[in-house]
Amino acid sequence: MTNERGPFPPPVDVRGRGFPSRAALGDVQRWIDARSAPPAPESVPLAEAAGRVLTAALVAPGDWPPADRAARDGVAVASADTLGAGSYNPVPLLNAVAVSAGDPLPAGTDAVLPVEAVQMDAGLKEALGSVAPGEGVERRGDGLRAGAVLLEAGRVLRPQDLGLLAALGVGEVPVAARPRVRILLVGGPRSGPEALGAMLAALVARDGGVAELVGPLPADRGALAAALAAPGADLLLLAGRSGVGEDDVAPLALADAGTLVAHGVAMRPGDSAGIGLAAGMPALLLPGEPMAGFAAYELLAGRAVRRSAGHDPALPHRRIEAPTTRKLVSEIGCVDLYRVRFTADGAVEPVASPALPGLAGAVRADGFVLIPAESEGFPAGSSVTVQCFDGTRA
Amino acid sequence: MTNERGPFPPPVDVRGRGFPSRAALGDVQRWIDARSAPPAPESVPLAEAAGRVLTAALVAPGDWPPADRAARDGVAVASADTLGAGSYNPVPLLNAVAVSAGDPLPAGTDAVLPVEAVQMDAGLKEALGSVAPGEGVERRGDGLRAGAVLLEAGRVLRPQDLGLLAALGVGEVPVAARPRVRILLVGGPRSGPEALGAMLAALVARDGGVAELVGPLPADRGALAAALAAPGADLLLLAGRSGVGEDDVAPLALADAGTLVAHGVAMRPGDSAGIGLAAGMPALLLPGEPMAGFAAYELLAGRAVRRSAGHDPALPHRRIEAPTTRKLVSEIGCVDLYRVRFTADGAVEPVASPALPGLAGAVRADGFVLIPAESEGFPAGSSVTVQCFDGTRA
Structure with a gap:
């Protein structure tokens, strides 16, 4: 006991x-x-995972992309074939394959010309510009290497995290x-x-x-x-x-x-x-x-x-430091919570004393200031920390 | 057309x-x-209203509290009866009624003594301290006056808003x-x-x-x-x-x-x-x-x-101004989005160029910086505005 x-x-x-x-x-x-x-921990599908907290690190299951591929829509070419090409010097392309972003690179090609740099002349493709090897190409592992930590344990999952995991074929994640x-x-x-x-x-x-x-x-x-x-x-x-x-x-x-x-x-x-x-x-x-x-x-x-729930137990509010327009009085030995709002010039003024009952003050407030037990309070003009209610823009 | x-x-x-x-x-x-x-607009019960956006202002239906009432647990008294009372001078109380916070004030009383300031002596209550008229009492309308605007249209409803509305007997609210x-x-x-x-x-x-x-x-x-x-x-x-x-x-x-x-x-x-x-x-x-x-x-x-949904159409992210550690290059005529992260000392560094595909960069980033169409970019050391992803603490 x-x-x-x-x-x-x-x-x-x-x-x-x-x-x-x-x-x-x-x-x-x-x-x-x-x-x-x-x-x-529990396992949830990606569709339910936004805002949840990972309980284990997630590691890339393989390189991403898994192979060299087109980084843009265009025409896959051997870059050497485009040497010297320009809008006044079209160069015929023998090995030229239309590709969409994400397509694997066809054999014998190492770059992707933008569609604007290719013209058709009597069924033959001609380059209107040159490309360096690898231009317009996303290389295997450019985005991620196999085994790299994607997301650490404790991560609050964001929308783009779900997108990355879906792209990697991950369907469920371990969350709190x-x-x-x-x-x-x-x-x-x-x-x-x-x-x-x-x-x-x-x-x-x-x-x-x-x-x-x-x-x-x-x-x-x-x-x-x-x-x-x-x-x-x-x-x-x-x-x-x-x-x-x-x-x-x-x-x-x-x-x-x-x-x-x-x-x-x-x-x-x-x-x-x-x-x-x-x-x-x-x-x-x-x-x-x-x-x-x-x-x-x-x-x-x-x-x-x-x-x-796996979150930091500390207060979840955004904190803003600002000067108080008035003295905030507190009793030694007691933590006092002052409901406060921001003035037009970004200072802090109390809305209600800690003793006033009712929620009207909390509704009018932009947040609250805590006065530690060992403090008698703060004089006017001193900087205080406001715990901002959701949606407050100061 | x-x-x-x-x-x-x-x-x-x-x-x-x-x-x-x-x-x-x-x-x-x-x-x-x-x-x-x-x-x-649609009407939803309070239990579903957190985070929703009010489509019409809500006005207090009456004074709150609706009548004078005890602001604390204690003993309702006529304050005049406690004159001169102290721990070495107990004063008998003839009209003394135990009340809980929220109770209406009994007839003939105008203050509430804390329970610690009342002792029983042979069935009779005695005051061990004095109170002023109105002490320990919440007056009718102290919290809210009838007709006062409680919440403006456009308000994103917070938990305490729901509490205040419930206390006032409001069961449903008009939201987007x-x-x-x-x-x-x-x-x-x-x-x-x-x-x-x-x-x-x-x-x-x-x-x-x-x-x-x-x-x-x-x-x-x-x-x-x-x-x-x-x-x-x-x-x-x-x-x-x-x-x-x-x-x-x-x-x-x-x-x-x-x-x-x-x-x-x-x-x-x-x-x-x-x-x-x-x-x-x-x-x-x-x-x-x-x-x-x-x-x-x-x-x-x-x-x-x-x-x-009734929200401000602008980007919903928290914005932080910080210096960039590196040059951010942009094409005139095009808005470029740089994924960035904060360094240990609060500066901003790019994680990926606007041209890099894939979400790995957005996952590693703390937010993004937009470079306006009319700008060629920002030199290293200049202050940029980061749109912070949810949960980022910089």
Whole structure:
């Protein structure tokens, strides 16, 4: 059990009492990295492989092209036959074969004249220009040598990668399976967890997982514990009822279903998040307040999804350094997340304080700035790092 | 017909002769922008809306929150009752109600004490700290005012947008329908169009379209013309057999199915690309050589897909300015595409010349640099703009 718990003291029931202390965000992230399922390889056809992560390096099965061939449409010739040819000095071609790009070179030819440099005269082809040996020809192995590493393990497959693999006759590739992320939504319309469903599913998909939404479930300790222990998932997110109210039974349900490792994380928003294990699977408690749930996904759950999907567990956002127009205040010992937007001149201004609930600020924002636990914040004019939301062009 | 043709002279049969001239890339792009189907709105549930493009602005249906409510778990109190309270001076609370974040404020209360600031003494609640009026309370309309624009038309929906909309009770949103892009693959294993299928489908998906792959089809003029004229697509891509060889019948088939507007574009790779209309639909000829097909997709077809999907038709790549380590040579009158990679110190070096066929260079590259038609190229050390492939971190 010591091993499972990491550096965290045994959690207590915080209902009606509040958190005696909160775990350091870095400690919780390290626990998540260590406990998330490693990527599981599966083989998928090329048509489904875009954006997936290779689990093994791919090596060229042979030289490419496999033999010398025409690099363009034209007329294959023996280059020596074209010596001295020009538009005022047509030279008859005895061995001249029309070829299309990709055709093997006919015997006795070593270059391809462009069609514009060939004219027909009474059924005979004449060169209107000269070519050097190898001109217009793609040599065996010009593109790739047999055994060369085409793509390294960890590569996120791009469209052109699929094209190259198809050209080489590769039909399937070994990629990380998408982790199955079960999202249990807890509680009713009052505190908002039902607002989390579509958002969390979209975040899971962004990070390479497959979301399964369950609920909304009632805030019933026994029912939640049973739902947590059900098989068929690689990661469990229990969203809602993680706070200090009487019906905040999510931490108790996780303890019943396995181990509640830590409850309360030194971050704002999202400080009622927690971590644990249910039936051996990592399980995360996300606050039901939508902005707190969003922050806890970004800083905690997303790491687990990305790691299991074969991606870098770090935040996936594009980062931009820019000066802040205003002071960003933070509490020592707590990581604060400021929603920010870019001004017309490329500076950064806060949209909402870390304490403001609701997603309206995150919708208006272009991204967020994290203030480390050891910092009291940044004065106006200092350079900060913005984690840009998808599609932001600054 | 003049209107359909734009500024382009009537194309000629280039087989065995070569291109008498090539259309300017900018003219072809303008024709594509003008002829692509505009975004068609459709209504989709929130669960399917991530990454889709809004076709109309969304307005807040009411204030959010709809009434004053607890912003945190705690005890709702009349703030005046807590005056002077402290840990050494507990003050009895007569009107004190435990609340969870999101609960409406009970009558007679105007603030929420954190649970840590309340102790029970013989069944009576006592305040261990004071609160100001409104502390721990989210006021009606704090997040949003009724009628405020939540999201502008053209917004690419983010996960948090879905969360906000769900919290406001919005279940469906008007977004641009995904354009149906039919990709007709022409020709056999010799020249490579079969390598284009998975790549083009992935590019279409990246740009917001739905790809339908047809073929490989034989290089038969009549069969291709019939395939082009079939209904059910918003955009046609005819990939392969666009060159100057005898069996390069794609341009002729497009002329038969409607109008061949221009054949031959002043770009490398991809100079045998073309544009036209088949049964009133825009149709693009893409070269079958995989790198040329890739370039023609990026610079031509992608514009049509993105515009019909509601996106900015410009290239979707992240752009980075960096100095080139080597001279990049280009022909006046032709847009040249150099595949490039970043060096360890953030400079740009070419991976392949525009003339080199095959996708191996595009796979090794981090992105590409375009050299405008009016430029002879860039000397070593000059700053160039790299269009970065997805996932590139420079």
